Amino acid sequence: MKWTKLMIQTLREDPGDAEIDSHKLLVRASLVKKISGGLYTYLPLGMRTLNKVAAIVREEMDRAGAQEIVMPILQPAELWKTSGRWETMGPGLFHLKDRGAHEYALSPTAEEVVTDLAKNIVSSYRQLPATLYQIQWKFRDEIRPRFGLMRSKEFLMKDAYSFDVSLDAADASYMAMFNAYKRIFARCGLKAYPVEADTGDIGGKFSHEFHVLADSGEDGIAFCDGCGYAANLEKAERSVSKRDDAPCPDFEEVHTPGAKTIDQVSAFMGVPGSAFVKSLVYSADGTPVMVCVPGDRDVNDVKLRHFLGVRKLELADYETVLQATGANAGSVGPVRPACTAMRIVADQSLAGARGCITGANRDDYHLKNVDLARDTRLADADFADLVVAQTGDICPHCGKTMAIRRGIEVGHVFKLGTKYADAFNAVFKTDDLKEKTMVMGCYGIGISRTLQAVIEQSHDKDGIIWPSAVAPYQVVIDLLDPADESVANVAAELEAQLEEKGVDVIVDDREERPGVTFKDADLIGFTVRVVVGAKGLAKGGVEIKARKDPKEAMKIVPPAEAPAAILELLASC
RNA sequence: CGGGGCGUAGCGCAGUCUGGUAGCGCACCUGCCUUGGGCGCAGGUUGUCGUGGGUUCAAAUCCCGCCGCCCCGACCA
Numbered sequence: 001m002k003w004t005k006l007m008i009q010t011l012r013e014d015p016g017d018a019e020i021d022s023h024k025l026l027v028r029a030s031l032v033k034k035i036s037g038g039l040y041t042y043l044p045l046g047m048r049t050l051n052k053v054a055a056i057v058r059e060e061m062d063r064a065g066a067q068e069i070v071m072p073i074l075q076p077a078e079l080w081k082t083s084g085r086w087e088t089m090g091p092g093l094f095h096l097k098d099r100g101a102h103e104y105a106l107s108p109t110a111e112e113v114v115t116d117l118a119k120n121i122v123s124s125y126r127q128l129p130a131t132l133y134q135i136q137w138k139f140r141d142e143i144r145p146r147f148g149l150m151r152s153k154e155f156l157m158k159d160a161y162s163f164d165v166s167l168d169a170a171d172a173s174y175m176a177m178f179n180a181y182k183r184i185f186a187r188c189g190l191k192a193y194p195v196e197a198d199t200g201d202i203g204g205k206f207s208h209e210f211h212v213l214a215d216s217g218e219d220g221i222a223f224c225d226g227c228g229y230a231a232n233l234e235k236a237e238r239s240v241s242k243r244d245d246a247p248c249p250d251f252e253e254v255h256t257p258g259a260k261t262i263d264q265v266s267a268f269m270g271v272p273g274s275a276f277v278k279s280l281v282y283s284a285d286g287t288p289v290m291v292c293v294p295g296d297r298d299v300n301d302v303k304l305r306h307f308l309g310v311r312k313l314e315l316a317d318y319e320t321v322l323q324a325t326g327a328n329a330g331s332v333g334p335v336r337p338a339c340t341a342m343r344i345v346a347d348q349s350l351a352g353a354r355g356c357i358t359g360a361n362r363d364d365y366h367l368k369n370v371d372l373a374r375d376t377r378l379a380d381a382d383f384a385d386l387v388v389a390q391t392g393d394i395c396p397h398c399g400k401t402m403a404i405r406r407g408i409e410v411g412h413v414f415k416l417g418t419k420y421a422d423a424f425n426a427v428f429k430t431d432d433l434k435e436k437t438m439v440m441g442c443y444g445i446g447i448s449r450t451l452q453a454v455i456e457q458s459h460d461k462d463g464i465i466w467p468s469a470v471a472p473y474q475v476v477i478d479l480l481d482p483a484d485e486s487v488a489n490v491a492a493e494l495e496a497q498l499e500e501k502g503v504d505v506i507v508d509d510r511e512e513r514p515g516v517t518f519k520d521a522d523l524i525g526f527t528v529r530v531v532v533g534a535k536g537l538a539k540g541g542v543e544i545k546a547r548k549d550p551k552e553a554m555k556i557v558p559p560a561e562a563p564a565a566i567l568e569l570l571a572s573c
Numbered sequence: 574c575g576g577g578g579c580g581u582a583g584c585g586c587a588g589u590c591u592g593g594u595a596g597c598g599c600a601c602c603u604g605c606c607u608u609g610g611g612c613g614c615a616g617g618u619u620g621u622c623g624u625g626g627g628u629u630c631a632a633a634u635c636c637c638g639c640c641g642c643c644c645c646g647a648c649c650a
Contacts, residue, residue, distance in 0.1 A: 009584090011584055012611065
């Protein structure tokens with residue numbers, strides 16, 4: 001392919017609306033063009049890399065025994081109402097009506113459609129197990145699209161769904177996908193880590209996310225270097241040692257005028273935040289619940305929601321707080337008798353806490369010398385792991401300390417159980433003619449996000465450094481003298497030979513100074529650069545260099561030997 | 574949803590406070606020159622100044638409405 005035939009318009013300056021390197025480079029290297037917030041056109045170069053990632057995913061899905069299908073993006077509302085997600089996904093789900101006022105959703109995933117499909121096609125255990133997948137555009141009405149392709153309203157996703165005869169059988173389907181994912185990300189040149197995760201709105205029992213570590217990542221992940229435990233902060237557990245607090249005298253009120261936050265009261269009283277019991281009033285499916293955690297800790301909403309077994313959980317508004325406790329936010333606490341009606345729960349690390357400070361349920365007052373067992377209605381069953389893990393917390397599996405890192409979620413594998421199969425009554429006949437519900441799993445990879453994650457993980461100050469497997473073109477042949485006949489001939493011959501070997505080649509035939517073509521080659525990041533010039537040829541060689549290598553690693557080889565040398569270089573990238 | 578910022582050429586921006594008929598850099602086109610890391614010179618093209626209304630002799634500039642985009646926050650008491 002000739003450069004001058006392609007729609008490429010590289011930019012010298014960073015786009016004004018990009019925050020992170022990969023987003024800036026996507027735009028500067030002319031891979032994508034924004035059309036509106038969270039919506040992008042893929043230009044020829046971007047389309048090629050997107051297709052390459054998709055091709056790797058397709059190959060590995062097929063290898064793992066999954067079958068490719070395509071489901072509609074526009075999906076009838078009835079299916080979504082059957083599963084309940086028409087309501088639970090709320091405004092995150094795009095919906096629209098046709099001229100007959102029938103409602104539709106734009107698919108953000110396809111559990112409903114695929115379960116309905118399986119229900120209709122599968123009637124016997126003989127047809128299982130089966131895993132279906134598609135590579136299809138998905139739509140989500142994100143609150144705040146950002147970071148280019150990382151969080152956009154429309155994105156390319158591979159979604160797969162497994163159907164099995166039992167939970168045990170589903171393990172094999174899950175593991176097949178898990179292993180396929182490891183291969184996929186490795187082939188894309190990515191270091192991706194499987195991380196234990198919450199199952200979110202999709203539901204189910206067990207799941208792993210695949211994360212690429214990056215400072216710009218939107219997710220926090222607890223890592224234990226001791227045993228390899230890795231978990232999304234939404235789920236990450238921590239181990240706490242049993243407290244042995246000394247008995248304390250009866251609690252007493254302390255006047256704390258104007259001090260509302262833990263930081264303010266802590267400063268006012270000259271006591272560290274960890275000595276406080278922070279008490280928050282939540283609205284759990286509409287009922288107020290008080291949650292107590294150490295003053296230097298944040299409540300983990302996901303853990304709390306699971307523990308309480310409720311669907312909708314949010315911090316209560318100020319009026320509810322006042323009604324439930326008799327005090328305004330900033331002065332509330334768990335000590336009786338104020339909160340007689342409300343359920344109170346607390347983080348496990350507070351079991352046995354004595355001598356702590358809480359709100360007094362009276363504006364501008366706190367209590368000191370609180371003994372949670374003695375002074376509150378908290379019973380053993382009310383304690384659970386309810387806080388967000390922090391760096392330095394103890395790993396629940398090996399006892400070593402964990403660290404929090406940032407990650408980009410590029411893939412997710414779930415065991416769904418029978419959540420959707422139950423909703424759609426997707427059953428099959430067993431060998432003894434009984435009816436049984438299918439057990440499902442679902443498995444997603446953000447293809448467009450993966451593409452950007454590769455850039456985020458593989459770039460330098462000059463531009464992208466494409467791994468060979470997903471480069472828009474693996475080799476750029478830079479013609480220093482495009483008008484020179486011998487240069488053009490050597491380049492054409494080289495291009496033909498490489499393409500015969502299955503290598504994607506772009507020939508930079510622009511009448512530009514070398515500085516311009518070199519800068520562009522580095523910016524777009526073609527895996528290997530070949531320079532063909534009249535002077536070099538006169539001396540008997542062309543020049544080859546891997547993008548990831550420094551200038552000094554450049555080699556000069558005779559044109560006849562170039563294809564073999566280039567293939568070797570590509571194999572190492 | 575709340576707060577802040579921004580909308581001027583394909584891209585990045587100045588001009589707005591203090592109203593006077595729109596500018597810079599990059600890109601693009603022509604010519605000369607140059608030719609190993611975004612060269613130089615000369616000439617040139619590209620704008621409903623986001624949009625609708627108002628004030629005014631005159632509006633990118635002042636006033637009001639709307640739209641879009643970006644960032645932060647969304648109540649951790």
